[in-house]
Amino acid sequence: MKKIITGLMAGVLALSAAPAAMAADALTLQLKWVTQAQFAGYLVAEAKGFYDEEDLDITILPGGPNIAPEQVIAGGGADIIVTWMAAGMAARESGVPLVNIAQPFKRSGLMMICPTETGITSEADFPGHTLGVWFFGNEYPFFAWMNKIGLATDGSEGGVTVLQQSFDIQPMIQGQADCISVMTYNEYGQALDAGYGPDNLTIFNYTEMGNDLLEDGLYVMEDTLSDPAKVDAYTRFVRASMKGWAYALENPDEAAEIVVEMDETGAAEFDHQRYMVEEVSKLVDAEDPALDMATYDRTVQALLDQEIITATPEGAYTTAVTDGL
């Protein structure tokens, strides 16, 4: 009996000692998509202990095809989300007051590719063709672009037919769509593996066309920004994340390995993740996560032109976090 009691006492002591060692600020990060090198900075920072150094306890939640980060944060399931600005602004207008606190991705990785046999060589060739587009918050840049070049997207005469595309390049390979959406760092790699390339593809790169809308930024709920302790935690989070990004871009092999290791679904493969780190490095500025105002203004203008949002957003971004780095 005495043994049991001492055993229990020891157990209770051990349990009560554990939380005492973890007085770190707990934050939950909801990714926009599945665990992959698109988020290498955050995954590396977690694996390398950069968050621990900043006294943070970060939980990283992977996303997926049917997870809207905006809804997760509205339901209190996350503190910080990674999302595209168009989706974030649209959510802000729907009553989820999201605020951009940092923008590690400076450029867009979105492209539209068309096999040359479709006969599409320029925007003028689009009418009458079927274009694959991802929805779920990823459709805004495409519709902004079509709006800009004045093409109808409702399948009417002289316009284009839009197709809800799966998150791969199947529709192009099977000829169901004449053009498909790809990310430079993900599906474009699949297209290269399938024997497509610059010589048999017409590539419309949103950034090069000047039609890019800001992609993976970090967003939090507006009301949390009135709490200095929260802002401080966010600042430390962004600092550690940028350290993670810098490390990932310098050590792409190790970063890809970390991503594969941290992917609990087992779907991530090293070669593909290694390619993704390489491509993502062209979009991310690991030195400066501050929001670029020119791109911000263009993004907002495109959303207004296309009536995705009805009014110019007020207070949709804050420099409080990036200024404190």
Next chain:
Amino acid sequence: MRLSNLQLYLLLVGGGAAMLGLALSLPTLGNAPLVLIFFVLATLPLFRLAKPLSLWLDGLIAIFGAVALIASLPQGASMPLHHWLALFSAWAFAWLFVERLSAAIRAGTLPETGTSLIIPVIFGLALLAMWEVVTRGANVPAVLLPPPSAIGARMAAETGILWADFVQTFIRSVLPGYAIGCLAGLGVAILVDRSPFLKAGIMPIGNFMSALPIIGIAPIMVMWFGFDWQSKAAVVVAMTFFPMLVNTVAGLNAASVMERDLMRTYAASYWQTLFKLRLPAAGPFIFNALKINSTLALIGAIVAEFFGTPVVGMGFRISTGVGRLAIDLVWAEIAVAAVAGSAFYGVIALIERGVTFWHPSVRGGRA
């Protein structure tokens, strides 16, 4: 008109909550006059416990409470505590009303036709009123659960989109897929019934098909039949085929040996026996499968639209609407799907009553 114990408790709970609410609303008297009137009205029946008022008055109190609460909902703030008491009280009175109404129908003091319809209507309205008051009263963000009024407004504003989606999903995908799947199931069942060899071969395959998850076959069907309604109809065929097969095979064995012997003594051929005896006898089984399939088909088509679709259709709108946080539109689609599915089921059930008029379950007047 004595009250049963349950009714007495409900009256005490409803009246008591109203009394408490009345007391709590005294500091802020006059802020919400309608709710105040409700509190007074709902407290009054407590004084008539021995000889309760007419059950219709209980119903009126409940309805007035719901109207008063919805009319006094605050804008962009949470409801005060005594309003929650009013909600609780109105709910108790609604329950009391339905309870007394069904007791009166059972006792025969009220006719069944017509009055029995009131019960489900009141229940549905009570759910909608609770939903409205809770979501707006507790200030639930619209992206988590919009109030029914917002969903109704969205339905009225987007009739064009809802209609186009309905045509794409229901008329183009569900109906052809349902017809092909059910007819194929029926035809194969007759073949299987004739040949033991086929029975041994096809039934396991049918079993296997029914175990395939929709989300597994939907992308494959998109690869085979393209993005448009054809691939969705194919998913519906795959979903509806098996229930029809199994039910029809069972139904073809429903006619008894005695009846089949009688057909033989009439020198009836196989086909005559099939059409005059065995298929009619299988009617209840076949209609059972048709009813199961009517709901399965709609579910199948909607889920199939989560994978590669043209930019129209209920499933497309539901899946992408969540991503765009247009949650009220998602709920509007769900409401349309629910009504369409129920109507489809109802039509099949009506046809069944006409066709299998001889069956005991129908003769009793209940399908």
